[in-house]
Amino acid sequence: MFLPVVGQARAAMALNALSDAADSLTVQTLRAEHAAEVLAFLAARPVHTVFLAGFIHDNGLESELNRGTFHAYRDRQGRLEGVALIGHFTLVEARSEAALAAFARLAQDCHSTHMILGEKDNAAALWSYFARAGRTPRRVCRELLFEQQSPMAPLEHVSGLRQATSDDLPVILPLNAEMVCQESGINPLEVDPSGFELRWLRRIEQRRVWVWIESGRLIFNADVMSETPDVIYLEGIYVHPDERGKGYGARCLSQLSRDLLQRAKSICLLVNEQHQQSHAFYRSAGFTLSAYYDSIFLHLNN
Secondary structure (H helix, E strand, O other): OOOOHHHHHHHHHHHHHHHHHOOOOEEEEOOHHHHHHHHHHHOOOOOOOHHHHHHHHHHOOOOHHHOEEEEEEEOOOOOEEEEEEEEOEEEEEEOOHHHHHHHHHHHOOOOOOOEEEEEHHHHHHHHHHHHHOOOOEEEEEEEEEEEEOOOOOOOOOOOOOEEOOHHHHHHHHHHHHHHHHHHHOOOHHHHOHHHHHHHHHHHHHOOOEEEEEEOOEEEEEEEEEEEOOOEEEEEEEEEOHHHOOOOHHHHHHHHHHHHHOOOOOEEEEEEEOOOHHHHHHHHHOOOEEEEEEEEEEEOOOO
């Protein structure tokens, strides 16, 4: 991976900051009793911390469902300077360079990491530590974060749009596995079929998956991956290739977003920077570009 100059500079700053403060600042494994403190810390930047906060709201700080461990970084007075989930997904919210460096050092030894996701400068600085440890990326994707705070004017109602049930799994799973594979290069139905099915079944039970199915064919799909009182993160948005260009996607997304914005202040989603048609679609649906992110996928055998 090419590390931008800003990433190199931030990594050097982080290393110096960590060296200067090593005696007085510590990394702490978070426990259930820290949940309120951590959620208050993350709420200062709700759109950028929706993944971290969403895991806590769904599973708590201590759960195998997080597929990793939550850690905190504190200043001399014991105040939070950073929170990180280190594991299958590595996510970091750091308010100081020392916090970023400490989490990076901790994460570079985690060999279960599948993906690092973060704002582009933070991800580059974080990755510099993995590179120093001899780790190499399997795939790097630049992502655009789109956000919507106000619903569009309502379009024609889609009567077939509904929340999915467990009976829909045979239709939903192959599609979503294909979308994951297109982004990450790995098909979850091949490497972890039972785990992937269980995670999707749980999401359906949480009433977070919406589908429009006609005669066994999936016309539209969307699901909530993460939700907090402030932000809902959408993924898996899909329109059947034969039905594109007919306004179905706009109608379904408009209908869904109006419902979701009744329970959160904003909706956000990530789109690969190469998918120009998708960018135009989301802009036409009332979403605006909010930030740039990087998804860094690691080799699973590291």
